[in-house]
Amino acid sequence: TPRRSAVSAVTNRLSQSQTISFVDVPAQDYYASNVFTKAVMKERLPKPVFKSLISTIDSGHALDPAVADMVASAMKDWAMEKGATHYAHVFYPLTGITAEKHDSFFSPTSDGSTLSEFSGKQLCQGEPDGSSFPSGGIRVTSQARGYTIWDVTSPAYILENPNGTTLCIPTAFVSWTGEALDKKTPVLRSMQALNKHAQRVLNVFGHTDGAFVASTAGPEQEYFLIDRNFYYARPDLLNAGRTLFGAKPPKGQEFDDHYFGAIPERVLAFMCEAERELFKLGIPVKTRHNEVAPGQFEVAPVFESANVAADHQQLMMLTLNKVATKYGLACLLHEKPFKGVNGSGKHVNWSLGSSSQGNMLDPGETPHENAQFLVFCAAVIRAVYKHQGLLRAVVASAGNDHRLGANEAPPAIISIFLGDQLTDIFEQIKKGGASSSLPSGTLEVGVDVLPPLPKDAGDRNRTSPFAFTGNRFEFRAVGSNQSISGPLVAMNTIIAESVDFCATKLEQATKDDPSALNGAVQSLIAEILDECGDIIFNGDGYSSEWHEEAAKRGLLNLKTTADALPHLISPENAAMFSEYGVLSERELHSRLETYQEQYCMSVDVEAKLALNIARTMIFPAAIRYQNELASTCANLKTVGYSFDTDTLDAITGLVKSLQDSIAKLDLAVNDDSATNADEACRHRCEIVLPNMLTLRETVDKLEEFIADDLWPLPTYQEMLFIK
Ligand code: ADP
Ligand code: MG
Numbered sequence: 001t002p003r004r005s006a007v008s009a010v011t012n013r014l015s016q017s018q019t020i021s022f023v024d025v026p027a028q029d030y031y032a033s034n035v036f037t038k039a040v041m042k043e044r045l046p047k048p049v050f051k052s053l054i055s056t057i058d059s060g061h062a063l064d065p066a067v068a069d070m071v072a073s074a075m076k077d078w079a080m081e082k083g084a085t086h087y088a089h090v091f092y093p094l095t096g097i098t099a100e101k102h103d104s105f106f107s108p109t110s111d112g113s114t115l116s117e118f119s120g121k122q123l124c125q126g127e128p129d130g131s132s133f134p135s136g137g138i139r140v141t142s143q144a145r146g147y148t149i150w151d152v153t154s155p156a157y158i159l160e161n162p163n164g165t166t167l168c169i170p171t172a173f174v175s176w177t178g179e180a181l182d183k184k185t186p187v188l189r190s191m192q193a194l195n196k197h198a199q200r201v202l203n204v205f206g207h208t209d210g211a212f213v214a215s216t217a218g219p220e221q222e223y224f225l226i227d228r229n230f231y232y233a234r235p236d237l238l239n240a241g242r243t244l245f246g247a248k249p250p251k252g253q254e255f256d257d258h259y260f261g262a263i264p265e266r267v268l269a270f271m272c273e274a275e276r277e278l279f280k281l282g283i284p285v286k287t288r289h290n291e292v293a294p295g296q297f298e299v300a301p302v303f304e305s306a307n308v309a310a311d312h313q314q315l316m317m318l319t320l321n322k323v324a325t326k327y328g329l330a331c332l333l334h335e336k337p338f339k340g341v342n343g344s345g346k347h348v349n350w351s352l353g354s355s356s357q358g359n360m361l362d363p364g365e366t367p368h369e370n371a372q373f374l375v376f377c378a379a380v381i382r383a384v385y386k387h388q389g390l391l392r393a394v395v396a397s398a399g400n401d402h403r404l405g406a407n408e409a410p411p412a413i414i415s416i417f418l419g420d421q422l423t424d425i426f427e428q429i430k431k432g433g434a435s436s437s438l439p440s441g442t443l444e445v446g447v448d449v450l451p452p453l454p455k456d457a458g459d460r461n462r463t464s465p466f467a468f469t470g471n472r473f474e475f476r477a478v479g480s481n482q483s484i485s486g487p488l489v490a491m492n493t494i495i496a497e498s499v500d501f502c503a504t505k506l507e508q509a510t511k512d513d514p515s516a517l518n519g520a521v522q523s524l525i526a527e528i529l530d531e532c533g534d535i536i537f538n539g540d541g542y543s544s545e546w547h548e549e550a551a552k553r554g555l556l557n558l559k560t561t562a563d564a565l566p567h568l569i570s571p572e573n574a575a576m577f578s579e580y581g582v583l584s585e586r587e588l589h590s591r592l593e594t595y596q597e598q599y600c601m602s603v604d605v606e607a608k609l610a611l612n613i614a615r616t617m618i619f620p621a622a623i624r625y626q627n628e629l630a631s632t633c634a635n636l637k638t639v640g641y642s643f644d645t646d647t648l649d650a651i652t653g654l655v656k657s658l659q660d661s662i663a664k665l666d667l668a669v670n671d672d673s674a675t676n677a678d679e680a681c682r683h684r685c686e687i688v689l690p691n692m693l694t695l696r697e698t699v700d701k702l703e704e705f706i707a708d709d710l711w712p713l714p715t716y717q718e719m720l721f722i723k
Contacts, residue, residue, distance in 0.1 A: 068120025136590025
């Protein structure tokens with residue numbers, strides 16, 4: 001069986017001894033060595049050009065087209081010194097992947113030689129045909145023109161390959177009409193909106209320097225690693241990224257012996273190389289550890305400006321996959337590769353800050369006196385309350401449906417965890433004014449040799465989808481495989497809207513009398529809590545009581561992608577996105593259409609795979625075993641022995657239900673009676689997926705009975721525990 005050969009390949013694997021010497025080249029020397037950083041720009045660009053670029057990058061000023069030629073030429077020289085022969089405009093289509101089109105620097109000349117060239121125009125603008133990318137109706141195939149436009153705010157970098165390197169330029173991807181066809185454009189637009197309104201609040205508080213207020217993001221990435229031989233022996237993993245079958249192993253994650261355990265050697269070697277590659281790309285990876293499920297790990301970088309963080313996150317996923325291959329591993333980014341053990345998320349830590357104000361969600365020592373912080377925090381509360389549906393919609397996907405609401409991931413109900421200290425302050429404000437902050441105190445351990453530690457003001461709550469974690473919010477519902485751009489666009493825009501609301505109130509109240517500020521802040525926050533306070537929940541989000549309580553509070557509980565996606569285009573959301581110039585109604589609809597289509601396609605692929613595996617791998621194994629039992633039974637009878645037919649009966653029953661389930665799923669897959677996208681999603685969600693689950697139950701039962709040497713698929717224990 002493919003399984004046997006996979007196991008044997010794993011057993012006989014020679015360990016790679018790739019050594020990375022951090023002595024010869026210290027780690028800090030790798031950092032950003034392949035990035036066209038500000039330092040490189042400063043060194044290679046004339047001063048006025050450099051200044052002009054920096055004012056675009058740091059302050060959001062319009063890019064001066066006149067500088068493009070000089071930047072292009074400096075970039076090309078830098079890249080060619082590093083061995084680059086090509087440049088690529090990198091963009092982020094709605095598929096969620098990273099796309100790139102490569103062009104050579106070299107053009108033939110009339111004397112038969114070649115000349116390297118790279119003009120400002122080539123830097124600023126590309127025109128990939130790209131008609132095959134989903135546009136959700138914005139473009140028909142005959143109107144294929146799409147443009148990639150240089151995003152100055154995200155640094156260009158070199159991607160190395162043993163056979164040649166490429167200069168990569170992060171770009172936005174838009175249609176001939178200027179409409180966004182990608183994930184980046186709305187991130188940039190939403191950051192602009194957030195800055196505009198945050199400035200107004202800062203003005204009210206007397207901070208008028210105008211330093212750009214950027215949203216910041218720190219995405220923690222969870223992933224699984226399994227041996228690549230198993231990956232290739234499982235058509236479901238290879239094609240759908242998750243196992244569609246697999247009985248629960250006798251040992252799962254119940255011992256909690258993997259979480260933060262010692263990192264296995266092969267995995268650590270992989271991590272070191274992946275981190276070094278990320279380091280070269282200027283991606284500030286910081287944290288690595290074993291996660292809860294066997295074979296599950298996490299990597300987290302230091303936060304960056306949201307737009308750069310989003311690009312870096314895409315590079316991180318690519319790098320994890322690429323480096324895993326070198327170590328004979330497959331990196332699984334799917335939200336739920338294995339049933340019965342934890343799935344993988346991507347916690348997106350979010351805040352806003354500027355060079356002069358620092359982090360605006362930092363409460364400081366005495367948060368009750370920090371009115372500016374309280375206003376921004378209240379704006380977040382209001383935003384999340386008013387746009388729960390949107391936040392749920394932007395994390396909706398076929399993969400994430402298996403994770404959200406399961407007992408290890410945040411529930412599908414969106415709520416905010418504030419922690420004791422902030423909750424207490426907001427309660428005080430509601431009652432008329434906050435006069436104190438709960439002290440954070442010191443940690444007493446009762447061991448003299450351990451130093452006393454200052455205690456955090458709030459505990460953690462792992463069950464909350466949107467948690468305040470000391471100086472930022474952590475959106476924990478994002479799936480491990482998803483681009484973080486959608487969630488960032490949603491957070492930036494809904495918070496921009498609420499900050500706008502707050503700014504307007506405060507401006508009005510203080511127009512004639514600046515000393516009215518404190519009273520205005522007090523009544524603004526009290527008003528927000530009154531209207532939106534129901535979104536705050538500090539308890540156990542996994543509990544069934546919370547589901548009841550949330551229903552009483554009237555919070556949304558959108559369990560599936562089919563329920564959640566339509567909230568993208570709810571009248572309030574559509575109005576908000578167009579008012580803040582983030583997505584026009586047409587762009588928004590195109591996104592809904594694309595995501596619905598992707599949901600349906602993902603489920604269809606899984607269903608077809610399930611049928612294929614069940615018919616061509618499971619059924620044959622089952623009847624071979626059935627035949628073996630039957631002939632043993634017949635043979636024994638002829639020589640006068642009796643044979644207990646329990647197992648044969650069970651197998652025969654299971655073979656029958658296998659055939660029935662296959663037939664039913666086949667019918668469900670081939671039913672194309674849906675007349676619109678909503679119906680098509682509902683059909684996948686309510687008919688196809690449940691039928692796949694029924695089929696899975698039978699197959700997983702069979703796995704418990706069938707002779708081990710006949711079972712074709714690598715099992716959970718093999719995949720999860722062989723290191
Ligand atoms: P935990 O597992 O406790 O949530 P990690 O250290 O794994 O913490 O990840 C925390 C993430 O939050 C890091 O990426 C960190 O850089 C990020 N973060 C910290 N401060 C901010 C901030 N102001 N804005 C955005 N992200 C932040
Ligand atoms: Mg973490």
